[in-house]
Amino acid sequence: MAVEQSKIRNFCIIAHIDHGKSTLADRIIESTGTLTSREMQAQVLDNMELERERGITIKSQAVRIIYKAKDGEEYIFNLIDTPGHVDFNYEVSRSLAACDGAILVVDAAQGVEAQTLANVYLALDHDLDIMPVINKIDLPGAQPDEVVQEIEDVIGIEAEEAPRISAKTGLNVDQVLEQIVEKIPAPSGDVSAPLKALIFDALYDSYKGVIVFCRIREGSVRVGDPIRMMATGATSEVTEVGYFGAGQFIPCDELSAGMVGYLCASIKNVGDTRVGDTVTNSARPCSEPLPGYKKVNPMVYCGVYPADSARYPDLRDALEKLQVNDASLQFEPETSLALGFGFRCGFLGLLHLEIIQERLEREFALDLVTTAPGVIYKVYKTDGSMIELTNPSNLPDPSEIAYMEEPVVSAEIMVTSDYVGSIMTLCQERRGVYISMEYIEATRALIKYDLPLNEIIYDFFDALKSRSRGYASFDYELKGYVRSELVRLDILINREQVDALSFIVFKDNAYERGRRMCERLKEEIPRHLFEIPIQAAVGGRVIARETVKAMRKDVLAKCYGGDISRKRKLLEKQKEGKKRMRQVGSVEIPQEAFMSVLKLDED
C-alpha cells in the first residue's frame, strides 16, 4: 500500500495549557470519521487515566486520520499530540521532530501566553511551518481580531487567514482541515534509500515487548527486516509494523519515508531502545544517524522509596519501564538509614515528579515514600575539585567546601496588570532578581526575573496561581549557576539525625525553614510513650526545637454485651497505623512526614 508522500501531512498541535489543544484534536479526529461518535470519548488522545483526570497531556500521542479534501483527493494526516506544561518541553521537542508542520492554537480570550511563545520557538527550531488557529471564539470575552494582531506582533507570523473556530462546538473546524492540506508541507525523503527512522517515543507492552514510535525519514521498513538501533547497537528482526488508530495500533505491511508509525521487534530489554535514536536496516544500513534530540537533563531530584521495603525490586522494574518512554526520567540506587533501599530520581520539574509518582502508584500499584525534592548544587571543594550534589546527605564537611553554586532560571511571567504588584512581591520573597517588565497590551505585562531553581520547585506555581487568581502564566529555562550561601538543614528526632529529612537551604532562610519544619513534624509525628524532641540544626548547631509530648492516656471503653469485635477492630486499627510508620531509632515516623518540607509554605 504505497502512499504518495504528497498525500501525507505530519503535524502537531501546540498551545498553551487550557487553550483547547486536545479538544481541537478530538474534533479533527471526529470530523474525519476516524472514530464514530459512539466511540468518541472526550479527549481521545489523552490516553492515560491520569491525563484525563488532570485534563492535561503528559505523553505525546499519535493518530492517523484519513481526510477527503475539497480537491477530491484523500490525504493521510498524522496528528501528534504534545504536552503543554513547561515541565514537558522535552516531550514537545520529541514530537516536533516527527512533524513537518504545527498548528498553533491560541485562545481568543486570553491571547498569546508565555507557553505559547516557548512552543512556537521550539517549533521554529525544528524548521516547522506554523499555522495559527484562533480557538474559543464562542466565549463571551473572545477578541479574535486583537488576538490575530497579537500573534503578528508578538510572534511575528502571518495570522490574517487563521481559522476562527470553536473546537468545543466544532464551528469552522472544516477550515482547519483544509488549511492543513494547503499550509502544512508534505514530507520528503528518498523511499529507496537505506532505512533511517527517528524514534520519537516508545512504550513497553508485556506481550509485544517495546513498541517503538518512529518517523521514517528515508527508506522503508517491513515485517522480517533486520534492524539496528544506531546508538545502542541493539539488533533484532521486525515482527510488526503499523500506524496509529485512535487509541489502538493498526498493523500494516510497510512504513516508508514520510510516514509515522510504530514497529515491534521483540525487543525485551527496555534499555535497548532510546528515544531520539535512529533505526536502520542492519543488512543495508544508512551512513549516519539522524541528529536526534538535545538531551534534557533533570532539574529536580528526590529520593523515592517503596513504603514496603520488600518491593524494592518492583520499584526498580517500574522505573525501568517508565524510562522507556520517558528518557528524561533518571534514577540511581541510594540507601537511607531511615528509609532503607530506594532510588535518587531526577525529574524535569515538580509536575513531572508528581506525574511519575502517581504513575508508579497507579500503574504499578506501588506505595511510595518520597523525600523533599532538591536541585543539583555544585560544590567546589578546597582541594579544587567540584561535585554535583543531588542528595543533601552527600554534602562534604563544611571545612572541605570552598564555596557552592546553585542553579538559577530565567523566568517569564505573564500576568494581568492588576496582579503585577503581588507577583513581584512573590518573586522578591523567593530571592528573585528583577530583570525587566514590559506591557504586551495595556492590561498585560511580561515580567522577567532570575530565580533560584530551589525556590520554585516546591510550590511556586501554586503560589503564583493563587496570588493572581489563576491569571498568571509562567515559563522558565535554566540560566546557569551562581554562587550562593547555602547550608544543609538537618533534622534530629529524639536526638538522632534523620538523613531523609535533610535539605539544602539558602543560609538566611535556614532559621525560618527550620522552625516551620519542626512545627510541621510536631503535627505529623504521633505521640509515643516518651517525650520526643524535634530539632533543626545547621552544622551541628540547633536553631529550632519543638517537643512531642509523651502520651499519657489511651484506653478503650466498655464492652458491648460481650461483643468484642469492636474492641478487636480498634486494636487492629492501632496496629495497622504502625505499619505505615518508619522506625528511626526508637521513634516511629509516619511516611507522610518525609514530605513535610513540601508543605512548609501552606497555611
Added chain:
Amino acid sequence: MGQAMKNKELELYIHIPFCVRKCQYCDFLSFPAGEDVHSAYVDALLREIAYYGPHCFEYTVTTVYIGGGTPSWLREEAIEAVMKAVRRCFVVSPYAEISIECNPGTLTERKFAVYREAGINRLSIGMQSTDDVQLKHLGRIHTFDQFLRTYETARAWGFENINVDLMNALPRQTVEDCIRSVRQVADLGAEHISVYTLMIEKGTPFYDLYKFDAVKQHAGMKPVALPSEDDLYRMTKVTEQILKEAGYVHYEVSNFARRGYECRHNIGYWERDNYLGLGLGAASLMENIRYGNTRELYAYIGGTEKIKEVVVHNEVTEDRGEGEFTYLDAVPATNLHVSAERITRKAQIEEFMFLGLRMIEGISRQKFERAFGVPIEAVYYEVLTKLQEEELLMKRAGRVYLSEKGQDLSNYALAQFLL
C-alpha cells in the same frame, strides 16, 4: 448423662433494646418503642430461650445479665416471664449472679418487688453523673435526686449488690467536678462502681458536637469542651485514689468493687468463658465459636417464629474463622444469626491476652499454657520484653499484668498482642 455432665459453665446475656429516649452519646443497639413492640419482642425472646435451652443441657448457668437499652423500662411481668423461662429451659445454679440494668425514672416499687421474686440479685443503675446540668446535656431522663431515690428504694427492697455507672471526661467537666462526683458516689456505699470515660462515637449527636474535640484530646492538643488529655489523666488518677481510699478494689480497667462483689458476668467476658447472648444483636461465644444475632428488629422477631438450623455464610477473613457452618459443637447456627465463626487458634491467643489483661491482676501463665499448650513466652517473648522495658507490663507470681502506666495506655499495650 444427667448431673455428672453438667459441669460446664455458661453465662447468659439477654438484650432488651428499648429505651425511653436515646442519650446523646449512646451508640448501643437501643431505641424507643411502643408497648406492643415490647410485648412482641419479649414473646420472641421467650421463643429463643425455649429453643436454646435444650441445646445447652450440658451447661450450668452461673450468671445472667439482662442488659440494654433500659430493661427496667419493660413492664415487670415481662422480666418475670423471661426469668421464669430461663429457669425452666436452662439449668441455673442456685448461686448464680443475676443482674439487670436499670435507669432512674423507669422504676417503681412493684418492679423491685417482682425482680426480687424473680431471683434477680444484682442491680446495675445507670447514674452516669451526679450533676443535673451534665445529666441534661447527656440526654438522660433523670436527675441526680431521682437516682438517689431509686438507689434508696432498691436498698429498702433488700438489694445487696448494686452497681452504679459513672462517666467522666464529660464536656466542660473539670478535674474538681470529677473529684466531687466520685466522692459523692463513694459516699453512697454501692458494692460496685463502673467508671467509664465518655467516648465520642460515630453516629451519635455527640459525634457532631465533639468529633474535633475528640481528635484533639487524643492527639494531646487542647480541646474546646472536652477535658484535655492531661485533665483526663488526672481524673482517672483521682478517681482511682478516692475509690481506693473508700475501700474499693480496682479489678478491671473501668471497674471497682468491694472485695467479693466483682461482677462475675463481666469477668467471664474477659476470661473468654462460654456465654450465650439472647435477643436482638446479641453476641455469643460458645466453645470458641462466635455468633452474632441479627440487628434487625423485625427479622429477629419474625425469625423466632420458626427457629431453624441454617448454614451461616460469613465474610471469610484472613486468619479468622472459616467460611460457613452447619452444625457446631455446642449450639447450632440458626436463621437468627448473621455471623458464626470458629475462632482460630491465633485469634484465641490474641483475645486471651487483650481481654485478660484488662483485669488488673492480669492473666495466669498456667492458664495460658493449659489453653494453648505452649508457654506464653513461646508466642510473646518479644512483646513481653518490649512492654516490660517500656514499664507497661509486669510479671510476678505466675501472672502477667499491666503496670499502672500500662493501664493508662492500655490501648497501645494491648494492640501489641495482635499477632
